[in-house]
Amino acid sequence: MIEAELEVVETPLEIAFHGMDHSDAVEARIRERADRLERHFDRIVSCRVVVEAPHRHGHQGKLYRVNIMIGVPGRELVVNRARPNSHAHEDVYVALRDAFDAADRLLEDHARKVRGDVKTHEPPLLGTVSQMYPDHGFAVDAERRQYYFHRNAVVGDYEKLEPGDEVRMVVVYGESPDGPQATTIEPTGRLGAGHREG
Numbered sequence: 001m002i003e004a005e006l007e008v009v010e011t012p013l014e015i016a017f018h019g020m021d022h023s024d025a026v027e028a029r030i031r032e033r034a035d036r037l038e039r040h041f042d043r044i045v046s047c048r049v050v051v052e053a054p055h056r057h058g059h060q061g062k063l064y065r066v067n068i069m070i071g072v073p074g075r076e077l078v079v080n081r082a083r084p085n086s087h088a089h090e091d092v093y094v095a096l097r098d099a100f101d102a103a104d105r106l107l108e109d110h111a112r113k114v115r116g117d118v119k120t121h122e123p124p125l126l127g128t129v130s131q132m133y134p135d136h137g138f139a140v141d142a143e144r145r146q147y148y149f150h151r152n153a154v155v156g157d158y159e160k161l162e163p164g165d166e167v168r169m170v171v172v173y174g175e176s177p178d179g180p181q182a183t184t185i186e187p188t189g190r191l192g193a194g195h196r197e198g
Helices: 024-039 092-115
Strands: 002-006 013-018 046-052 065-072 075-081 125-132 136-140 146-150 166-172 181-187
Touching (some): 024 046, 024 092, 046 092, 146 166
Antiparallel strands (some): 046 065, 065 075
16 A cells, blocks of 8 residues: 655645555546645545555456545545446546545535535434324423424324324424424324323
């Protein structure tokens, strides 16, 4: 395994070749594309690119695999372009292009989420149904905070839901003037004391 450290740009870049000889031309192409990643997101803390040429039997030739691991604050974004059925990837430059194109899209998506362009949902939380009406209901969490939900948000049969039933809720904030809203209500199977058997 041959590795090269890039010290010219702010983002630390690490390049590794597996199953193939080091290529200055391939490394130059990687550096060129890696430099352009910061156009999509300017807080990249690290970038590791692994180019692998797996040994192939028969007449298929070698299909290059390119993995890109991009470190951003709080997480790592990974592109794994191991498409063994794509004969275009017998050309290392095509494999690199496809991998970096995917990395560009991944960083654009990440940048949108960081800017808040994409609504991120809270993880599901447990609650208890508190009130039921013909087309909507309310549930409360352990701190007795109340969440509105529409009948269309219920996974399963809305009519079978009763006050006291335990539910998993996916909650969004700021979308309704009436406060936080549960966009998904999924019964856990733990039923309230007043539940009617049907």
